[in-house]
Amino acid sequence: MARIASESLIERLVEWGVDTVFGLPGDGINGIMEGLRRHRDRVRFVLVHHEEAAAFMATGYAKATGRIGVCLATSGPGGIHLLNGLYDAKLDHVPVLAITGMQETSVLGTGYQQEVHLDRLFADVAEYNMMITNPAQLPSLVDQAVRTAYARRGVSHLTLPNDIQVAEADADPYKHVAPVRLPQTAPVYLQSSGIPRQEDVEWAAEVLNRAERPAMLVGQGALHARQEVLAVAEALGAPVVKTLPGKAVIPDDSPYTTGGIGLLGTRPSEELMEEADVLFMVGTNFPYSKFLPEPGKVRVVQFEAEPTRAGARIATDVPVVCDAKEGLAALLPLLSRRDDTAHLAKYQRMTAEWRADMDALENPERDPIAPQYPVSILDELAADDAIMTCDSGTVATWAARHWTVRGGREFYLSGTLASMANGLPYAIAMQHAFPGRQVIAYVGDGGFSMLMAEFLTAVQQRLPIKVIVNNNNSLGQILWEQMVLGYPEHGVRYAEPEADFSAWARSCGGFGAKVTKADDVGLTIGQALAHDGPALVDVDVNPNEPPLPAKVSYEQAKNFAQAFLKGQPHRAAIATTLFKDRIQRMGD
Incomplete structure (x- = not known):
C-alpha cells in the first residue's frame, strides 16, 4: 500500500506532539481521513x-x-463553519492549526461544486495560510x-486539494x-525564553518602588505565573485586579x-483603577480602555509577550517585552x-x-430562582481542581x-471574541485533555441551543462532562444592553414552549434533570456531579435579574429609566427583582 501525502501530514503532526484532531469528515478530506x-x-x-x-x-484544548x-x-461549507472558533483562537492568542480540504487542482477556477478558496477566506484569521x-x-x-x-x-491554516x-x-x-529540501531536524516544542532585558526590568522596578498606591492588573498571559504574581503583590503591597480570562491567575479568596x-x-x-498612581499590567491586553485609569493620571508598567501589544490600551511608561513568569521572577529581587x-x-x-453583598444575592428563598443561587451551589459542590468553561452572556x-x-x-x-456556544465544545476538549478531572460547562440556554448536538458527542465518547444550563428563556445579556441604551427590550425573549434541555440529555443517553424550584x-x-457519565441540569432562573455593573453611572441609570418610560414590557417584574436585590444586599 503506497504511502500517501496525507500520511506525511499526519506523521509530521505527531512529531510536533499532536495526539488529538477535532473534526467532521466530508468528501473534500477523504484522503486526510x-x-x-x-x-x-x-x-x-x-x-x-x-x-x-x-x-x-481546538481552541479550548x-x-x-x-x-x-x-x-x-x-x-x-465545512471550512467556512470553522471561522467563528478560529477567531476565538486568534483574539485570545492561542496556537491552533486548521486543516481543510480543497477541490482537485485540475478544476480550481472553474466554479466547481463547493469551490471556496479557503486560503483567501482565512486571510484575516490566519497568521500562516497556505x-x-x-x-x-510536506512536511516542510x-x-x-x-x-x-x-x-x-495564533491560527495557522493549511488547505489540501483532494488530488x-x-x-x-x-x-x-x-x-x-531546485528540489525541495526536507527538514533535517525533528521539530521541537516552540517556546521562547521570554526573558526581559535587564535594563527594562531595572526601569520597571524603579517606577514600581516609587508607587504610593500601586495596582496590578493581570490577565491570561499570567495564568502560569501564580506564585510570581503573589510574590510581587506581597512585595509591593499591591491589590491585584484580574481580567475575566485571567480569573484563575490567583485564587479568588486571596x-x-x-x-x-x-x-x-x-x-x-473600579475604585482602585481610579485611585492608583502606578498600574502594573501583567499578561493582559485588556481591551475595554474606559475601565482603565484616565491617561496622564497614572504611571504604567506593562509586561507583555507580544511587542505590538505593549502600550496598545493605555499610555505606557515602561513597556517590557517578556514572558510574565520570567519577567516577574527577574523583577522580584529588585x-x-x-x-x-x-x-x-x-x-x-x-x-x-x-x-x-454578592453572598446576599445567593438567596435560596427567591421564586423564580435567582441565577446567582445555582452557580453558588455549583461553587460549593465542585472539586477544588475542577475546570469550568463558560459561555458568553449573563x-x-x-x-x-x-x-x-x-x-x-x-x-x-x-475572551476577546466573546462568542456564544463555546462552553460545551471547550468542556469536551478539556475532558479529552484531562480525563481525570471534573470538567463543568456553565452555559446559557441561548448558547447551549446553538451547538447542543455536541452533548451527544460527549455521550458517544463517554466523556463525563457536567453541563449546567442557566435557562432564562431569553438572550439575557442583550436584553439588558438594549435597556441601558434607553430602548425597551425587543426580540430577545423566546416564545412558549420553553426549552427543556434535560429531555435532550436523556434522549442522548446521558443524565438529564429539569429544575424549577430552588x-x-x-x-x-449534586446528583449530576456524582454521575459517572455526561450529565446536564437545566435550571429555570429569573429572566428579570439584571447583571448590573459594579458601579452604575448616571448615564446608564438615565437610559434604564427611559427604557421604562418608553414602554419596557416587563417593567413590573424587573422593578420587583431590583427591589429584592437591594433589600438583600442591605442585610434583609
Whole structure:
C-alpha cells in the first residue's frame, strides 16, 4: 500500500506532539481521513457534529494545555463553519492549526461544486495560510504552520486539494530544478525564553518602588505565573485586579485580589483603577480602555509577550517585552518590600464588603430562582481542581462573581471574541485533555441551543462532562444592553414552549434533570456531579435579574429609566427583582 501525502501530514503532526484532531469528515478530506485511519494508533480523531464546535474544541484544548490545537474540516461549507472558533483562537492568542480540504487542482477556477478558496477566506484569521500544491511541500510547510502558530500565538491554516491528499507522499510531479529540501531536524516544542532585558526590568522596578498606591492588573498571559504574581503583590503591597480570562491567575479568596474589572467586575476594582498612581499590567491586553485609569493620571508598567501589544490600551511608561513568569521572577529581587500596608488593607476591607453583598444575592428563598443561587451551589459542590468553561452572556456575570477560583481550579471562556456556544465544545476538549478531572460547562440556554448536538458527542465518547444550563428563556445579556441604551427590550425573549434541555440529555443517553424550584437545586446538581457519565441540569432562573455593573453611572441609570418610560414590557417584574436585590444586599 503506497504511502500517501496525507500520511506525511499526519506523521509530521505527531512529531510536533499532536495526539488529538477535532473534526467532521466530508468528501473534500477523504484522503486526510485515510491518513488519520492509517495512523489511528498515534492520533485520536474526535468526531463532532458541527465544524464550529471542532474549532472551539481546538481552541479550548490549546487554552487548557498550552499545546497546539488541531481542527479539520472539509472543503467549502465545512471550512467556512470553522471561522467563528478560529477567531476565538486568534483574539485570545492561542496556537491552533486548521486543516481543510480543497477541490482537485485540475478544476480550481472553474466554479466547481463547493469551490471556496479557503486560503483567501482565512486571510484575516490566519497568521500562516497556505494551499498545498505539491506533495513535496510536506512536511516542510507543516513545520512552518506549527512554528508560526506557536511563535505568534495564533491560527495557522493549511488547505489540501483532494488530488494532493492521495498522491504518493514522495512525489514531485513538476521535476523542480531546485528540489525541495526536507527538514533535517525533528521539530521541537516552540517556546521562547521570554526573558526581559535587564535594563527594562531595572526601569520597571524603579517606577514600581516609587508607587504610593500601586495596582496590578493581570490577565491570561499570567495564568502560569501564580506564585510570581503573589510574590510581587506581597512585595509591593499591591491589590491585584484580574481580567475575566485571567480569573484563575490567583485564587479568588486571596487577600491580594479585588476581583474582576469591567462590566462584570467589582466595585473595589473600579475604585482602585481610579485611585492608583502606578498600574502594573501583567499578561493582559485588556481591551475595554474606559475601565482603565484616565491617561496622564497614572504611571504604567506593562509586561507583555507580544511587542505590538505593549502600550496598545493605555499610555505606557515602561513597556517590557517578556514572558510574565520570567519577567516577574527577574523583577522580584529588585523590589523594595513595602512596610506600609494601609493601601492594601483599605481594599481588603472593601473587597470583603463586596463579597458579602454578592453572598446576599445567593438567596435560596427567591421564586423564580435567582441565577446567582445555582452557580453558588455549583461553587460549593465542585472539586477544588475542577475546570469550568463558560459561555458568553449573563452566565459570564454570575460565574465572574459567584464561581470561586481556589486550589487548582481553572476557568475558561471566549475572551476577546466573546462568542456564544463555546462552553460545551471547550468542556469536551478539556475532558479529552484531562480525563481525570471534573470538567463543568456553565452555559446559557441561548448558547447551549446553538451547538447542543455536541452533548451527544460527549455521550458517544463517554466523556463525563457536567453541563449546567442557566435557562432564562431569553438572550439575557442583550436584553439588558438594549435597556441601558434607553430602548425597551425587543426580540430577545423566546416564545412558549420553553426549552427543556434535560429531555435532550436523556434522549442522548446521558443524565438529564429539569429544575424549577430552588429547593431542588442542591440535590440535583449534586446528583449530576456524582454521575459517572455526561450529565446536564437545566435550571429555570429569573429572566428579570439584571447583571448590573459594579458601579452604575448616571448615564446608564438615565437610559434604564427611559427604557421604562418608553414602554419596557416587563417593567413590573424587573422593578420587583431590583427591589429584592437591594433589600438583600442591605442585610434583609
